[in-house]
Amino acid sequence: MKKKNSYRNIQVKNSYRLCPHLQRVEFTGEDLNDFPVGEEGAYVKVILEADKNNIAPDTRPKMRSYTIANFDAETKTLSLDFLVKYHEGHTATWAKNSKPGDQIVIAGPGPRKIYEFPKTDYFLMGDLTSINAVKAYLNLAPKEATGEAYIAVPSKEDIHEIELNNGIKLNWLDVNEMEHFIKPLKNYSELSENTVVFGAGEAEEINKVRKYLTKEKMLPTDNLFLSGYWKRGMTDEEYRTEKAKNRK
Ligand SMILES: Cc1cc2nc3c(=O)[nH]c(=O)nc-3n(C[C@H](O)[C@H](O)[C@H](O)COP(=O)(O)OP(=O)(O)OC[C@H]3O[C@@H](n4cnc5c(N)ncnc54)[C@H](O)[C@@H]3O)c2cc1C
Missing domain, CATH: 2.40.30.10 (Translation factors)
Structure with missing residues (x-):
């Protein structure tokens, strides 16, 4: 680029x-x-x-x-x-x-995170920064797909209709509530190594999701597509600098 x-x-x-x-x-x-x-x-x-x-x-x-x-x-x-x-x-x-x-x-x-859709169980999480990634995956997942999708929004008025063409159920959350993604994820009884999990949003919230899936549930990372899109209190440059430091 x-x-x-x-x-x-x-x-x-x-x-x-x-x-x-x-x-x-x-x-x-x-x-x-x-x-x-x-x-x-x-x-x-x-x-x-x-x-x-x-x-x-x-x-x-x-x-x-x-x-x-x-x-x-x-x-x-x-x-x-x-x-x-x-x-x-x-x-x-x-x-x-x-x-x-x-x-x-x-x-x-x-590139987007997912290009192949052979699986049928999906758990998708996003906020308004990643809503279009969630929409794309809702659209690209196969007709027989089931699962749950969560979009976290700042106000009830941000909730709008999204066309669904498979069995993935769409839910809306309050983005200001701490741990907005981890709670529904913990309640998802179908979660297994065959679940395709996509999550993108605030970095700390996504880190909690990653930790839960890999450390607590011990899931392999093959079907986990997680990304901190922004970090509370940091500009994009500051967040990228922090990420680069942590990689060293
Ligand atoms: C792959 C990818 C795709 C993305 N797609 C989108 C998209 O389609 N639409 C979109 O709006 N964003 C999207 N984002 C997130 C966006 O790039 C960041 O939020 C970016 O920091 C916004 O830049 P800014 O110049 O407005 O604010 P910055 O100058 O980066 O930050 C200024 C201040 O605002 C805060 N801030 C930044 N983003 C947010 C936020 N989302 N919520 C609350 N506070 C925030 C920062 O912590 C900082 O304090 C995406 C990020 C990635 C990595």
């Missing part, structure tokens, strides 16, 4: 509130002509520069990950959903105020 020629200039076509804490921004641009189809649930890096040519070679501009909500190949429209009114982030603030014609740069897409 560092190469200059992998950056794409895109411009805002439409920007509107999908629910109180999610701003849907639709982008177009010639650089989307070769954007891959079928990558909903994967992510792009959003860079708040007006032109990719402003990015000096061999530098890493400030960038944030956002999940592909939809890409319409016919109209070359890329839709991303930004969490807003919940934190004071520079990207969130940009999204809240975005208007048609605004220019930004993206890099990617980077």
